[in-house]
Amino acid sequence: MSLVVVGTMAFDAIETPFGKEDKIIGGSATYVAYTASNFVKDVKQVSIVGYDFPQEELDQLAARGVNLEGVEVIPDKKSFFWSGKYHMDMNTRDTLITDLNVLADFNPVIPESYQGAEFLMLGNLMPALQKSVIQQMKIRPKLIVLDTMNFWMEVALEDLKEVLTMIDVLMVNDSEARQLTGEFSLVKAANKILTMGPKYLIIKKGEHGALLFHNNKVFFAPALPLEDVFDPTGAGDTFAGGFIGHLAKTRNISFENMKTAIIVGSAMASFCVEKFGATRLKEITKADIDTRLQEFVQLVNFDIALV
Amino acid sequence: MSLVVVGTMAFDAIETPFGKEDKIIGGSATYVAYTASNFVKDVKQVSIVGYDFPQEELDQLAARGVNLEGVEVIPDKKSFFWSGKYHMDMNTRDTLITDLNVLADFNPVIPESYQGAEFLMLGNLMPALQKSVIQQMKIRPKLIVLDTMNFWMEVALEDLKEVLTMIDVLMVNDSEARQLTGEFSLVKAANKILTMGPKYLIIKKGEHGALLFHNNKVFFAPALPLEDVFDPTGAGDTFAGGFIGHLAKTRNISFENMKTAIIVGSAMASFCVEKFGATRLKEITKADIDTRLQEFVQLVNFDIALV
DSSP: OOEEEEOOOEEEEEEETTEEEEEEEEOHHHHHHHHHTTTOSOEEEEEEEETTSOHHHHHHHHHTTEEEEEEEEETTSOOEEEEEEEOTTSSOEEEEEEEOGGGGGOOOOOOGGGTTOSEEEEOSOOHHHHHHHHHHOSSOOSEEEEEOOHHHHHHOHHHHHHHHTTOSEEEEEHHHHHHHHTOSSHHHHHHHHTTSSOSEEEEEOGGGOEEEEETTEEEEEOOOOOSOOOOOTTHHHHHHHHHHHHHHHHTOOOHHHHHHHHHHHHHHHHHHTTSSTTHHHHHOOHHHHHHHHHHHHHHHOOOGGGO | OOEEEEOOOEEEEEEETTEEEEEEEEOHHHHHHHHHTTTOSOEEEEEEEETTSOHHHHHHHHHTTEEEEEEEEETTSOOEEEEEEEOTTSSOEEEEEEEOGGGGGOOOOOOGGGTTOSEEEEOSOOHHHHHHHHHHOSSOOSEEEEEOOHHHHHHOHHHHHHHHTTOSEEEEEHHHHHHHHTOSSHHHHHHHHTTSSOSEEEEEOGGGOEEEEETTEEEEEOOOOOSOOOOOTTHHHHHHHHHHHHHHHHTOOOHHHHHHHHHHHHHHHHHHTTSSTTHHHHHOOHHHHHHHHHHHHHHHOOOGGGO
């Protein structure tokens, strides 16, 4: 049940119709670690932070069983900083500031103690770095999951295409799936992406749920209908953390178990958006997660025998 | 298993990114009848057409067991005509022409032979007419389902609010639920609508599926991911026809059976959009419907025991 997680650990400034935070902890690997640590201990984190990253944040992660050996601390530089503002519909946002800081020199190194991990979660990063991580793994992980974004399709498409041939599961959102393939229909886009390397494709649709494609099969997980979405920041990474966390816990990478893993991811994401940043993820207990999973059963299960 | 269906029977002109039809059969009651007749015989149709409505269409409906006694034919007027053009995303459309013709004088009369029906489907119409139909039913049907649209919220809101107090299930789309309540959150909108009369609320979200709300419970049915949506016209009415058709067939109005009914509605709607107008609905067999329902089981069912 060993899991390596690679991605950013950062500060975010976020404005939504419900409020504003000037400097809270964020970053893809942060969200993945807070989420996956509900399911597996010894999440092996790979990231980079500056001198300003709070020690108490690192301590909190360590207390959850997150291994920080692979988290580089740069003593004379600041942590990565992102600032964004969400529109009323919460599905679209404007990036206001991107200060790379330590991220400009990030060259992830996999510690020797991380070798042999069965699961690898590559959070959104420059594709060349994602490739470098895969190449550093002496034994290929049983499952490699990769998240990416439109930005890399614009500035590093060839690198991205290369890394796609090296992974098992790709996660993108609906507009990224369209951008990557030039297909408007998500089914057509999925069919194209499944010829580009990944054997599994997850298309995230925010409040409209997520689709899992594999061969000619498709599975759909809804988002939980919520009274209010306070802050969608990190929801995609939280989804990824629940997905890979469940798979790493169960060590079962069948399509059937991936269905369950996507429901777990959706359940975890539904917590994430309830408060700003990762606040809610730090509060929830195993009982909260179990209750929410039962809500998903109620939300989608129906009795076909009634037909 | 008796079902009364009230709504329009019309001609449509439709333009989508995939093609154009200048004059095909449409209307809410037409779609409901073609769909519900897969599940119940003796669909008791209430509508109005002009001299130009093709006899062969009426014959086809009659051959499917649709009772046309309540369909008024006006010898010196034309049938209702609607023309619309869909945008690339197929979720938005512009109405180009609305020629009311016979609809301007529509005053639905429930034939004596329709009395005692257990199920009543009120397709989108002027709320005052929907109310008149309910008042004409000497024994209140076991379940009254009402579809409406934004237009009536703008021009006949008080009438609409009154008829809402007389029905069991309201069907609207997401933007209509927001408009009716002034709430952006669909959960908040649903909670408000459930205080306005209906005990059940269905919010249709097109390609993003449909939600069923009742008390504090919620159920979600996805739309089937399709390679191409050729023409969404009538998909909402087809959904309604599958929903009410299943309920009328099984005569079970429990929340659990409504879940199954919504899946049936979604399955029927997934056929509707595959070809222009009602073309596909005329072709499909019971075997096609059963196969598609199994696709929905595969699409959403997961094994929570794996958690």
